[in-house]
Amino acid sequence: MTDTRSKPRHRRRKTALVAGIPLALTAAGALAYSPVFGDDAQSTASAATAAVPAWATATADGFASVNALGQNGTYGGRDGQIVTVRTLADLEKYATAAEPYVIVVAATINMDPVGKEIKVQSNKTIVGSGTSGHIVGGGFFLGSGVHNVIIRNLTIRDAYQGVWNDKEHDFDGIQMDGAHHVWIDHNDLRHMADGLIDVRKDSTYVTVSWNKMSQDNKAFGIGWTDNVVTDITIHHNWIRETEQRNPSTDNAAHAHLYNNFLEDVAGTDITSSYGNYSRGATKMVLENSYFQGINNPVIKDSTATIVQKGNTFVGTSGRNESGGTAFDPKSYYAYTLDATANVPSLLKSGAGPRSSIGTTASTLAAAATTLTVAKDGSGQYTTVQAAVNAVPANNASRVVIQVKPGTYRELVKVPSNKPHVTIQGTGGSRKDTVIVYNNASGTPKPDGSGTYGTGGSATVAVEADDFQARNLTISNDFDEAAHTDIAQQAVALRTSADKVFLDGVIVSGDQDTLLVDTAAKEKLGRVYMTNSYVIGNVDFIFGRATAVIDKSVITLKKRYNGTSAGYVTAPSTAADRKGILIANSTVNGDVSAASFYLGRPWHAGGDASLDPQTTVRNTSLSSAIKSTPWTDMSGFSWKADRFAEYKNTGAGSGAASSDRPQLTDAQAANQEVADWLGDWTPTAA
Incomplete structure (x- = not known):
């Protein structure tokens, strides 16, 4: 029989934690930062005791830092208020507002319907609070003319609809159509129905840095136009277990790729078809990147150019191409290369969301205790159960057990007197x-x-x-x-x-x-x-x-x-x-x-x-x-x-x-x- 009994339905009260403090003032030292409840937060600002966090005023490097199209670099919503959100309604409210905002995502937010892409407006910073900001089942869309946007420190994941090369669902993590001055930094993007990042239709002055991209058919596409205007910097990204568009760069005027780590792990269900691709009239400079196990690691059209410098190829096969002349990135902006040999370890430890971004000193002090587990001895414990045993009985706050990649053949029991425990794998894939x-x-x-x-x-x-x-x-x-x-x-x-x-x-x-x-x-x-x-x-x-x-x-x-x-x-x-x-x-x-x-x-x-x-x-x-x-x-x-x-x-x-x-x-x-x-x-x- 079906359950027809009448019971009250439980619904969520949609609330936001708002700190109504203009960052232009806090950056100048006129006010301090303190998140407070209520719409009258501005009046309480003088009682704050902590300085504005650096992540709230961070600015982009690479092409996103260039003064062009009436925009002097990319600094997002630093001139607006800090708003902490935990619901889809509040995230959409502030992301689509006309005013500048720094929007701190402090919860897992499920997109409804699946595939929803929030239409972000100009002068916004959307940043995850430590590692707690998750966008599930959808992402963000930046339309024509939208500019000065930072998307940072988020996990954007799981819009996948069960079809690998999905032609029916255009559910991207981040999509730009004609946007400019955009910085995408320290995110974890994975398992979407289409692309993880799409930079389309003359979007330009874009920097993509320190992201993890994985578990997807199409990682990162650039182009979809006959115009050759896009200027883009792609550096320090860990791209693993993705089949194509790693990235595919079509008709980019200037594409500067450096210190990226492209990895195809042997024995998995996902096999790369190609790595970095210079298409159409693209001019690409590819420096100090590390390719491991990638099929056709670097390819180009006959009309495109690639200048390679200092790259390393391990276990790769197929096409590895270069040719033509490109440009000198240092004529546009300053940058420093990391040694190629250090790139895999650097990105495995540094790409993706950081616990120090999107948080204040007070929230860090109250943050969860973290225990690390690694079979190779590089963590605090070599077994998961040993970490569970180290959790104090009747602990009052969250303890996160971070387990490094590996196979742990053991029995694990979390007893009833150890609540608030998280066991979390730290690899790029579950x-x-x-x-x-x-x-x-x-x-x-x-x-x-x-x-x-x-x-x-x-x-x-x-x-x-x-x-x-x-x-x-x-x-x-x-x-x-x-x-x-x-x-x-x-x-x-x-x-x-x-x-x-x-x-x-x-x-x-x-x-x-x-x-x-x-x-x-x-x-x-x-x-x-x-x-x-x-x-x-x-x-x-x-x-x-x-x-x-x-x-x-x-x-x-x-x-x-x-x-x-x-x-x-x-x-x-x-x-x-x-x-x-x-x-x-x-x-x-x-x-x-x-x-x-x-x-x-x-x-x-x-x-x-x-x-x-x-x-x-x-x-x-x-x-x-x-x-x-x-x-x-x-x-x-x-x-x-x-x-x-x-x-x-x-x-x-x-x-x-x-x-x-x-x-x-x-x-x-x-x-x-x-x-x-x-x-x-x-x-x-």
């Missing part, structure tokens, strides 16, 4: 940092006290509230084929806590991959997963928690013997609670058509008082899903519980019937993500 083990339900414990059982088999077990994981893979690689004689449930991640936020992760296994549980039957446990992947085959999203899988990919996997058969969800929801919600996502995989159910009711221990619930809505279902997508379990009928769909698409979707319940619009209005999460708004920390 595949770079892997926590993996291979226990199954039937695996004997080493002390001879029996077997682990399903819950005990988890590679990572989270029992502490307010836990977060991001940018990593959690896996259980139990070998089913080699151990057919024991119980094969093998959990990758078990959560039995409230306010668990899984952001940009992969959770991978076979049977019982992701166990979303609660500390006890009578306790609430909420889980929010977004921009992530869950991989498995039998009951691989299961448990009694109130769990949301949002804007994610659920990948169906064949059994160890090559057969296709399985169940996506097995909820064991308590009565009068919300169960499992899959929303705005994709269900697919290399399995046979009509071989998987969306779910079945798990009455754990034969408990007839449970009322299992799965809702799948606004999600693309592949042909692998059966036309009758729900089934019974252990003598309990799915029709006696709560299973329903709403406005799903794809070959595996279907019309309403007695075997395929569909929510009405009124029912769906009470089964949205916010209804599941209640008073909790997941925010990156």
